Amino acid sequence: MEEIGALFHGFAVVLTPMNMLLMMVGIVLGVLIGVLPGLGGANGVAILLPLTFTMSPTSAIIMLSCIYWGALFGGAITSILFNIPGEPWSVATTFDGYPMAQQGRAGEALAAAFTSSFVGALVAVVMITFLAPLVAKFALEFGPPEFFAVYLLTFCSFIGMGKGSPFKILASMALGFALAAVGMDTVTGQLRLTFGWSELMRGFDFLIAVIGLFGIGEILLSMEEGLAFSGKTARISPKVVLETWKKLPQYWLTYIRSSLIGIWMGITPGGATPASFMGYGIAKKMSRDGAKFGTGQLEGVIAPETAAHAAGTSALLPMLALGIPGSPTAAVLLGGLLIWGLQPGPLLFVEQKDFVWGLIASMYLGNLAGLIVVLTTVPLFAAILRIPFSIIAPIIIVICAIGAYTVHNAMLDIWFMLLFGVVGYLFKKLDYPLAPMVLALVLGDKAEDAFRQSMLLSQGEVSIMWSNPLVGTITSLALILLLWPLISKALKIIRPGREGRVFTG
Amino acid sequence: MNKISNFRRNRCSAANLALGSIAVAACVAATPVFAAWEPAKPVEFIVPAGTGGGADQMARLIQGIVIKHKLMKEPLIVVNKSGGAGAEGFLDVKAAKGDPYKIVITLSNLFTTPMATGVPFNWKDMTPVSMMALDQFxxxxxxxxxxxxxxxxxxxxxxxxxxxxxxxxxxxxxxxxxxxxxxxxxxxxxxxxxxxxxxxxxxxxxxxxxxxxxxxxxxxxxxxxxxxxxxxxxxxxxxxxxxxxxxxxxxxxxxVPTCKEAGVPTSYQMLRGIFMPAGVSKDQLEFYVSLLKKVRETQDWKDFMENGAFNQTSMSGAEFTKWLEGAEATHHELMKEAGFLAK
Amino acid sequence: MMGQNKEGGSRPVIASNRVEAIVASVLLLIGAVVVYNSVQLGARWTSDGPGSGYFPFYIGLMLCLSGAVTLYQALFGKLKNTQAFVDREQLKRVMAVLIPAGFYVLAIQFLGVYLASTLYIALFMRVLGRYSWINSIVAAVAVNAVFFLMFEVWFKVPLYKGIYEPLSFLGY
Incomplete structure (x- = not known):
């Protein structure tokens, strides 16, 4: 195997004391960046990029990519502890992670989230090591119809999640789409739903909505119930990691499924956020405990975290091989490559062997180092919940405000965040599900762009969604998932004997 | 007052003992010199486009060059404001009248965005600093x-x-x-x-x-x-x-032949220029003009120009303003012909 | 979970179905606005696919539909929930966080993130947490000093300094 030789060469490049030091520095900074909403991975990388101009490109990319891994790990921490997603891809982690923390199982949730992140990343790196050229070609197959089909699939894998009133699910989703439509329409260049108000031109960023809906909304709910954060009594011991590890192997199927979803979404490049939602949605549909998702299921943490990390890692492949960034952070790294005099693109793998294999080797080592760093901090982070509510609550609100401001450097966004907080509180109390709204807000405009680009390509023929085997398969799969509740009902009628097992197993 | 200056002196001399010559330099620099204007805090560098695009790449390169060659004491901080096809960034500069701590890189959306969307904004709402290059198509x-x-x-x-x-x-x-x-x-x-x-x-x-x-x-x-x-x-x-x-x-x-040689008589280049808010002083403008001139003289910049096959025309001052007037008229004409003007 | 009848002694403020009706009306209104704006933009399917307002038009309709149905159910539905949405005690506690938060955001507008946050954390700890003034102020200043170092000094992310820029003497 040629790749293995190259990989060992890569390890040799990486394993110098200086590079190892940079790796640790990168991880710690990355975790810090991931924890605070507002200091996104892209931000962190962009800010530190100039510092790396004096290093060799290999050392520089090791440090910067380690920041990226650290940020991916760190995003889960505030999601689980306070219901505030530090990064967009950790929204799905809040669905079960936060209830676990409330039940006093924060340590378990964190350990599971970190370990799953590592597994997802590892699977993706192995794929990059051996299948890079092949996979890069696959990414080229994705034109507008394929992108639309992927977004459709993400939606469909999520539909039927809520119980409650179907009209409330519809309202929540439509509100998300409406908010996503605010601002400039990419296809025609017209301003939509801004009513001549220039502040609205930038649209509603998903992070602002999420920080308000989840973070502020949750504080209001906690306050109403007068019980502060219930994770206070959490039992914290270093052994929690080992105990959690004992439980993880039984979810091997979830790991495989989420890794594959993540890799696929990372390459296409749908990105880590849709991957995490799809990972969660599919796991809920497929799991025996699907109905209990949202109440603090370990599997509900594993599924999105594995998918998000697999996607985040494989997003670097199209960047290196094709020059298309799969994520905002990758986009900034791309800028870095150019400044170091490297030209991302098909020839990078041929001309810059040291760099590419050094980077791939650092993906293995960086993730391993990251896992060790974050796992040792589990008891520390879980202990944050012991801080009294009247100290931590104002700090959380401050962090939320900073996070909302930094998205666009706009004061108005802090007001919107507060408004979203009230909306989150009311919606939660009135049983409107929040997930469809968030998903619609994330993917709404992308899906619409892709659809309208497809319609331009086909001059208005919807049949373009089945114009080749790839897009046809994805579209059909999406429709099957959409109708899954009906299908599973039909299956139950055909085989009634299996129904009882859901409850006993 | 006396006390404060005393304290300053003490601190400087203590630092001198500890750090030697570096501190001497710092203390000398700290004494007020009546020289040209210089930024006293970080400068915000607005990119009216998303991360990873052409304008963003150039802005981040300039940021890198400034740091690498120590062209400025305070850092440049790149901020992307891409909302409404860049209108968000331009409106921000328009609102920051007289603020010398903001500069913005422009692309053609300097002309096209206000024309296509009717957003109340014009390049005359800013101070032109210099043209860095023209981008080819x-x-x-x-x-x-x-x-x-x-x-x-x-x-x-x-x-x-x-x-x-x-x-x-x-x-x-x-x-x-x-x-x-x-x-x-x-x-x-x-x-x-x-x-x-x-x-x-x-x-x-x-x-x-x-x-x-x-x-x-x-x-x-x-x-x-x-x-x-x-x-x-x-x-x-x-x-x-x-x-x-x-x-x-x-x-x-x-x-690569020109399109004219190939029988397609169309030509178009895009401005890559730097602007700052209106109402800044002459000294402040002068600082950025000379800073950008130094940037253009570095090898990193030249490599970037060659890599991206830029047209290395650069200008500032009255010449640049005249060019902008011409370019605005051309864009108006082109947008009108294409039917893209806002109603 | 829903916070109904938790503390029997406290008086209810408003019935759940009323709040439900208000929220539904707001959704209905937003939907109508979206539909109106979409029609202005052009909600037709043009020769090369959907126009700017095509999708927002149907999204607006969906909002209107779901708002109208929920409104109807809340006012006249058989299963309408007439139990208390919040009781007086709960409302007081929620407002104790929400109103100061509003003032906090207003303070950011004038004083900038750091000073407003310091005041907010200190007052929150003092008034709601009943900590001593000294503890409150020390904690508030310490937290904001850390934020200041992280954002302004290390990561060079400039945060909002407020209309009056009271901290401009720090040179950031």
């Missing part, structure tokens, strides 16, 4: 398509009839679409124009054969060109690009 096709020259490609588009060939570009009613309309007018063809979010994405869509051609900037497609995935058919300029170093196995930028 090249007509690209997929290497596996049978067209050897731009003439052949245009002939094929004509033969196929209107709305058969697909042209990809960045954004709507912006430079790529204006250029496409110009191309159509000059050759009597009609493309389906498909807007995407960024230039890199457009290039990859062309490699994947989802579209038939693009008018990407050189830097957006150079990697795919080198790898033999794309063919550079012609450049939309009056003369060829000057760079003679081989980029692909057989071609340099200089080997």
């Amino acid at each position: 090249v007509l690209w096709t997929n290497a596996e398509a049978p067209y050897k020259t731009a003439r052949e490609y245009i002939a094929a588009v004509k033969a196929a009839g209107p709305n058969k060939f697909r042209m990809g570009g960045t954004g709507s009613k912006q430079e790529d679409q204006i250029l496409t309309v110009g191309l159509e007018k000059a050759t009597g063809t009609k493309f389906i124009y498909i807007p995407f979010k960024g230039g890199g994405e457009v290039a990859v869509q062309l490699v994947g054969k989802h579209i038939d051609s693009t008018v990407n900037n050189p830097i957006e497609a150079v990697a795919q060109w080198r790898a033999g995935k794309l063919v550079a058919q012609c450049v939309f300029d009056e003369q060829r690009m000057p760079y003679k170093a081989k980029i692909t196995a057989t071609q340099s930028w200089n080997d």
Whole structure:
């Protein structure tokens, strides 16, 4: 195997004391960046990029990519502890992670989230090591119809999640789409739903909505119930990691499924956020405990975290091989490559062997180092919940405000965040599900762009969604998932004997 | 008052003992010198476009050069404000009247965004600092398509009839679409124009054969060109690009014919310039003009120019203002002809 | 979970179905606005696919539909929930966080993030947490000093300094 030789060469490049030091520095900074909403991975990388101009490109990319891994790990921490997603891809982690923390199982949730992140990343790196050229070609197959089909699939894998009133699910989703439509329409260049108000031109960023809906909304709910954060009594011991590890192997199927979803979404490049939602949605549909998702299921943490990390890692492949960034952070790294005099693109793998294999080797080592760093901090982070509510609550609100401001450097966004907080509180109390709204807000405009680009390509023929085997398969799969509740009902009628097992197993 | 200055002196001398010559320099620098204006805090560098695009790359390069060559004591901080096709960034600069701690890099959306959307904004609401370069546009096709020259490609588009060939570009009613309309007018063809979010994405869509051609900037497609995935058919300029170093196995930028040579009399370049808010003092403007001049003299900048085959025209002051007036009129004309003006 | 009848002694403020009706009306209104704006933009399917307002038009309709149905159910439905949405005690506690938060955001507008946050954390700890003044102020200043170092000094992310820029003497 040629790749293995190259990989060992890569390890040799990486394993110098200086590079190892940079790796640790990168991880710690990355975790810090991931924890605070507002200091996104892209931000962190962009800010530190100039510092790396004096290093060799290999050392520089090791440090910067380690920041990226650290940020991916760190995003889960505030999601689980306070219901505030530090990064967009950790929204799905809040669905079960936060209830676990409330039940006093924060340590378990964190350990599971970190370990799953590592597994997802590892699977993706192995794929990059051996299948890079092949996979890069696959990414080229994705034109507008394929992108639309992927977004459709993400939606469909999520539909039927809520119980409650179907009209409330519809309202929540439509509100998300409406908010996503605010601002400039990419296809025609017209301003939509801004009513001549220039502040609205930038649209509603998903992070602002999420920080308000989840973070502020949750504080209001906690306050109403007068019980502060219930994770206070959490039992914290270093052994929690080992105990959690004992439980993880039984979810091997979830790991495989989420890794594959993540890799696929990372390459296409749908990105880590849709991957995490799809990972969660599919796991809920497929799991025996699907109905209990949202109440603090370990599997509900594993599924999105594995998918998000697999996607985040494989997003670097199209960047290196094709020059298309799969994520905002990758986009900034791309800028870095150019400044170091490297030209991302098909020839990078041929001309810059040291760099590419050094980077791939650092993906293995960086993730391993990251896992060790974050796992040792589990008891520390879980202990944050012991801080009294009247100290931590104002700090959380401050962090939320900073996070909302930094998205666009706009004061108005802090007001919107507060408004979203009230909306989150009311919606939660009135049983409107929040997930469809968030998903619609994330993917709404992308899906619409892709659809309208497809319609331009086909001059208005919807049949373009089945114009080749790839897009046809994805579209059909999406429709099957959409109708899954009906299908599973039909299956139950055909085989009634299996129904009882859901409850006993 | 006395006390404070005393304290300062003490601190400086203590530091002198501890750190030697470095501190001496610092103490000397701290004494007020009546010199030209200099920033006393970090300067915000606004990019009215998303991360990873051409303007963003250039801004981050300038930021890097300034730090690497220590051209300024305080750092430049790049901030992306891409909302409303860049209007968000421009309005921010317009609102920051008299603030010398803000500069903004522009692309054609300086002219096109207010014209297409009616957003109340004009380049005259800012102080022009300097033109850094002009960005070229090249007509690209997929290497596996049978067209050897731009003439052949245009002939094929004509033969196929209107709305058969697909042209990809960045954004709507912006430079790529204006250029496409110009191309159509000059050759009597009609493309389906498909807007995407960024230039890199457009290039990859062309490699994947989802579209038939693009008018990407050189830097957006150079990697795919080198790898033999794309063919550079012609450049939309009056003369060829000057760079003679081989980029692909057989071609340099200089080997790419102009579109005029290929029988397509269309030319268009995009401004890459730096502006600051209105109402700044002459000293402040002078500082940035000379800073950017120093940036343009570095080797890193020259390499970047060559890599991206930029037209290295640069100017500032009255000359630049005159150029801007001309360019605004041209854009108004082009937008009007294409029917892109806001109603 | 829903916070109904938790503390029998406290008086209810408003019935759940009333709040439900208000929220539904707001959704209905937003939907109508979206529909109106979409029609202005052009909500037709043009020769090369959907126009700018095509999708927002149907999204607006969906909002109107779901708002109208929920409104109807809340006012006249058989299963309408007439139990208390919040009781007086709960409302007081929620407002104790929400109103100061509003003032906090207003303070950011004038004083900038750091000073407003310091005041907010200190007052929150003092008034709601009943900590001593000294503890409250020390904690508030310490937290904001850390934020200041992280954002302004290390990561160079400039945060909002307020209309009056009271901290401009720090040079950031």
